[in-house]
Amino acid sequence: MASDRSSTLTGLARVGFRRLTEADADLNELADLIGVAWGDLRDAASDAADPDAAVSGILFIARRDADAVRSLASSETGWRALWALLGASTGFAEFFLRHPEELRELVDAGTRLPTDVEMLDELLDAVGARDGFAEDGSERAWVALRVRYRRMLARIAAFDLLSASPVDQVPFVAGRLADAAAAALEASLCVARTRVSSTGAAFPREQVAATRLAVIGMGKTGARELNYVSDVDVIFVGDGEPWLRDEVGESRVIDIATRLAVQMMRGLSEMEIEPPLWEVDANLRPEGKQGALVRTLESHLSYYDRWAKSWEFQALLKARAIAGDVELGESYVNAVGPKIWTSAARENFVDSVQRMRERVTDHIPPEEVARQIKLGPGGIRDIEFTVQLLQLVHGLSDHGIRQRSTLAALDALVAEGYIGRAEAAAFSRDYRMLRLLEHRVQLRHLRRTHLMPDEPDALSALARATDLGDTADAVVTMWESVKREVRDIHVRLFYRPLLSAVAALPEGERSLSAEQAKDRLAAIGFRDPGGALRHIGALTSGLSRKSQIQRHLMPVMLRWFADGVDPDYGLIAFRRLSERLGDSPWFLRMLRDSSGAAEDLTRVLSGSRYVGELMEWIPESAAWLDDQQRLRPRSGVALQEEARAIQTRHDNVEDAMHSVRALRRREMLRTAMGGILGVLTIEEIADTLTTISEVTIQATLRAVRREVVPEQDQALDFSVIAMGRFGGRELGFGSDADVMYVYRPNGVEPQRAHELAQALVKGLRRHSEDHRLPLDLDADLRPEGRNGPMVRSLDSYAAYYRRWSLSWEAQALLRARGIAGSVKLIRAFTELADEVRYPVDADPQGLREIKRIKARVENERLPQGTDPARHLKLGPGGLSDVEWLVQLLQLQHAHAVPGMRTTSTLGALEAARDAGLVGASSTDRLAAAWRLASRLRSANTLLSGQTSDVLPTDRVKLDGIGRLLEMPPHSASVVEEEWVRTARRARRTFDKLFYG
Incomplete structure (x- = not known):
């Protein structure tokens, strides 16, 4: 029984x-x-x-x-x-x-x-x-x-x-x-x-x-692609x-x-x-929920002519008369048709479609993203948006791809050569599977849903309902595989037809297809599609091994370039780099075998003119992209050893400095690439840039001293003192190297010592010049500023500071730090500086003078016509506000608070917080503004290759800065809003603590 x-x-x-x-x-x-x-x-x-x-x-x-x-x-x-x-x-x-x-x-x-x-x-x-x-x-x-x-x-x-x-x-x-x-x-x-x-x-x-x-x-109703339980989107036309x-x-x-x-x-x-x-659902009507439910045909057309947004024409792509007065419905469809197929000519059309897709993804509740069949990454919307964008861009001149349904459109795009057969077949197969999953989950309770179930029993039933077996694992494995494939094709589908239309066309046929190719390049983000075509042709023409590999890579690399900030410049820079490297076997292997390195290459080239220009002169740097560890900064010790080896190899200063400049460019490029690719933090970047500058100045000083100071005068002590952000180890890309020069005769006849010190300064300034990557040794923070002598003896500094020192000069010394030359002299200078910058009792009159100077700087030093709110250094809440406030606190309290005796702005600020001089929230606001301003300045330099303290107004440049700060695409407004908000908070804190 x-x-x-x-x-x-x-x-x-x-x-x-x-x-x-x-x-x-x-x-x-x-x-x-x-x-x-x-x-x-x-x-x-x-x-x-x-x-x-x-x-x-x-x-x-x-x-x-x-x-x-x-x-x-x-x-x-x-x-x-x-x-x-x-x-x-x-x-x-x-x-x-x-x-x-x-x-x-x-x-x-x-x-x-x-x-x-x-x-x-x-x-x-x-x-x-x-x-x-x-x-x-x-x-x-x-x-x-x-x-x-x-x-x-x-x-x-x-x-x-x-x-x-x-x-x-x-x-x-x-x-x-x-x-x-x-x-x-x-x-x-x-x-x-x-x-x-x-x-x-x-x-x-x-x-x-x-x-x-x-x-x-x-x-989906208009396209005859409806689900079992879905909103039925409609528009009403009355007459x-x-x-x-x-x-x-x-x-x-x-x-x-x-x-x-x-x-x-x-x-x-x-x-x-x-x-x-x-x-x-009638919300796709003109003006959406706020608009009239029913309009005449004339009213509809008037709205589309004057007010409609790009997404509304994308929605009209599937419009079809389905009920009611058929003649009136067909008149509507026929009338809006030409407007649909010219909409891609609108300014920023492609950008608006891409942003709309991103907004759809961004609005998915976080807990649903992984389960979304329709809206999530690798879901139905990825396929539909890709197909629709291709249709709208190319449908203006090609009537053969004007289809309503996604699958019919895919077939048409393949037939007309806009999509490769393999990608289209995968998209078609995956679209059917995703729609089948969507159908089955809606059938379950006859309710509108686009979420995969997460219960094992429900998943097993879904597997059986879709003929995928009997287990939950079977359907989940299939779904994850489909999502990966869809997402991959979604981000690269624009580019393969471009390769087949441009790279593989015989010369005699290219003129017939040039406009099509230009349209495609423009659609994916190139501003000069004609120029891009020429560069693609140069990279892919010929029968060489290099050209063959480039032909295989170009569709993918074009996608990555188009995802970058400046696709046109990225492509130009890539062509120059390829020409410099020629048929280098390692370069060809890296491009072919390491997709990560190739993608990173397009990212740094399209995102930074600073990097692109340097890579043209240091093409071997491309190899670093194949190993992320090679993008990490080399230690100061390693750089010092290399710099000393250079001095050993070269007998004259010209040859030595040629190699030192090459070392500096190489390491600056390494740091820039690591920063763009997220390998380095802003703190690491500042520290690395400072170390590179220190090693460069030290090597230059050694080379110049060997040439300038004769054997009998070697007792002369000479040192370079870093000031400002250099002294604080806070350099960014494009920062000047603020310095002061000090000497001590140490037995050398005083006048002779002064002349030798001047010769050392002159040699340092001349041999540190680099027309490709300037290193500006700025001595304006010396006593008496530009009117004072370029170099002084230690005794002269002591006499000056004890008798004549102004408040701003004591303030400047707060970030003085010896970085090159005699260690003993640096130690002596530091002791002298400590007496001035860390007084037992701060002079009230001097503090008032600092506040007065700060106000004058804000009024007088801003470039004419510059919006103060966009000046990252001198504007409200900018670097100057934070640094001057910290320095004021140091002058007042550093003698009593040892932790504040530091050249680091943020280090001193944190010590002031720990000592109870600044509240925690105030510290956070000031530090946030200082960090963000530093990042924005460096990003601006990396993007354009030029130094500027002003946040640009150009939306493309702002978006590029945002991308370098690891924000998502189209973040121009976010960059502005983030800076304005952060600076405003910092300025309120500054006013309260500095002037209060």
């Missing part, structure tokens, strides 16, 4: 049941109710994706109407259809429980799809429609319509579920669903006409009959027969049409005895 029981449960498990004991009991009860053998019921369950749900649903129906179930069991096709339906959809189980009499309509279900004509006739019959009016305008008519619609939906679903290959049936099923929706709209409009013209209504029947209302299907317009006026006609539209929507969407079918 136990063995029989075990065998029974094993048989149930083999069919797919999970709750074996409950299933056995349900099957027994169902067998008793309808007279079908237990074993036959078990075998029938094999057609169900979820046998437990199927038998439970059928049992509930049988308890209410056993005869209806028993009758259907005698039909092989109907019986299979019922198990398939209820195994995939608890929503249909609830429908048949409400209406068991509808089971008889499944007798031949699953054998074919109903036609559009059949469905329209059936729904019109459901409401007793004749001459555009229904027999009954009450809720009963809409209940009948909803029941009949779901009967048709069940027949479509049965065919879908029982198909040998449901993924191949997706376009046909989606088309029939759209036809069913159109038929439902038509039938509901008939009920609305009767309702609006019923006894006591405001509109006579003859006026309602003479009112023309066209229903335009949009989105009236000429006699009606003459008699009551246009506004009255639109009033009638609007009342019809409202009632028609209500009949399908509002709660009644029978649940609503789906939402009729």
Whole structure:
């Protein structure tokens, strides 16, 4: 007996049941109710994706109407259809429980799809429609319509579920669903006409009959790509027969049409005895929710001519007349068609489409992103947006790709050469699979959803419903694979047709395709497509190995260039780099075999002229991209060893400095590349740039001293003191190297020592010059500024500071730090500086003078015509505010607070916070402004290759700065807003602490 029981449960498990004991009991009860053998019921369950749900649903129906179930069991096709339906959809189980009499309509279900004509006739019959009016305008008519619609939906679903290959049936099923929706709209409009013209209504029947209302299907409805349960997007166009317009006026006609539209929507969407079918969504109309529900054709066209945004033309791509007045609907579609296909010529059209796709992704709740079939990365929207953008860009001149449906458009794009066959085939296959998943998850409860289930049982049922096996892992593995493939094709599909159209065309045919190629390049972001074409031709023409590899790489690299800040410059720089490297084997291997390195190369070239110009002179730097560790800064010790080795190898200063300049350029380039690619933080960049400058100055000083100071005067001590941001180890790209020079005769005759020191300074300044990457040794912070001697002895500095020092000179010393030359002299100078910059009691008059100078600097030193709010150094909340405040605090408190005796701005600020001199929130605001201003200055220099303290107003440059700061594309406004907000907070804090 136990063995029989075990065998029974094993048989149930083999069919797919999970709750074996409950299933056995349900099957027994169902067998008793309808007279079908237990074993036959078990075998029938094999057609169900979820046998437990199927038998439970059928049992509930049988308890209410056993005869209806028993009758259907005698039909092989109907019986299979019922198990398939209820195994995939608890929503249909609830429908048949409400209406068991509808089971008889499944007798031949699953054998074919109903036609559009059949469905329209059936729904019109459901409401007793004749001459555009229904027999009954009450809720009963809409209940009948909803029941009949779901009967048709069940027949479509049965065919879908029982198909040998449901993924191949997706376009046909989606088309029939759209036809069913159109038929439902038509039938509901008939009920609305009767309702609006019923006894006591405001509109006579003859006026309602003479009112023309066209229903335009949009989105998936218009494209005949509808889901089982989806919003049905529509636009309404109203008009009236000429006699009606003459008699009551246009506004009255639109009033009638609007009342019809409202009632028609209500009949399908509002709660009644029978649940609503789906939402009729008219929000794609002109002005959206705020606009009139119904407009005349002329009003629509006027809006599209004057006010419509780019996304509205993209939405119109799928517009189709689906219900109501067919002639008026076709007139609308024909009239808006030319506007759709010229919309890509609008300024920033491609950019706006891309931003819209990004906004869609950004608005997905974080917890849903990984489960989104439709909107998430690698989902349906990636395919649809890609296809639509290609259509809109190229459809202006090519009528062959003007298709509504996604799959038809894909076929057309392949036929016309805009998409490669492999990518199109993958996109088509993946689109069908994603749509099949979407259909199945909506069937489950007959509810609108685009989320993959996360319960193992639901995933297993989904696997069975999509013919992917019996396990949750099977469907999840497939889905993740599809998402990866879709996402990859989505970001590169624009570019392969460009390669086939430009690189592979014979010379005689190129003139025929040049405009097409230019359109494609312009569409993906190149501002000079003609120039880009020439560079592509130069890179890919010929039969050499290099050209062959470049031809294979160019489509992908064009995609990466187009994703960058300046695709045109990136391509030019890449061509120059390729020409400099020639046929270098390592370069060709890296391009071919290391996709990460090739992508990073396009990123740094399209994102930074600073990098592009340096890489042209240091082409071997491309090899660093193949190993991220090579983008990390080399240690100061390693650089010092290399610099000393240079001095050993070269006998004269000219040769030595040529190699030192090369070292500096190379390491500055390494740092820039590491910064752009996110390998280095802003703090690491500042520290590295400072170290590079120190090593360069030290090496230069050694070389110059060897040439300038004779053997008998070697006792002379000479040192370079770093000042400003250099002294604080806070350099950015483009920063000057503020310095002071000091010497000590140390036994050398004083006048002779002074002359030698001047010669050392002159040699340092001359040999540190670099026309490719300037190193400006700026000594303006020395005593008496530009009017003072370029170099002083230590005693002269001591005498000056003790007798004449001004407050700003003591302030300048706060960041003084010895970096080259005599260590003993640096130590002595530091002791002298400490006496001046860390006084026991700060001079109140001197502090007041610093505040006065700060106010004068703000008023007088800003370049004429510059918006103060955009000046990152001298503007409100900029670097100067933070640094002057910190320095004021240091002058007041550093003697008593050892932690504030540092040349680091942020280090001193944090010490002031720890000492209770500045609040934590104030510290955070000031530090945030200082860091952001530093990052913006460096990013501006990297982007343009030129130094500037002013945040640009050009949106393209701002976006480029944002990208360098690792913001998403199109962040120009975010950059501005972030700076303005951060600077404003810092300025309020500064005013309170500095002047308060």
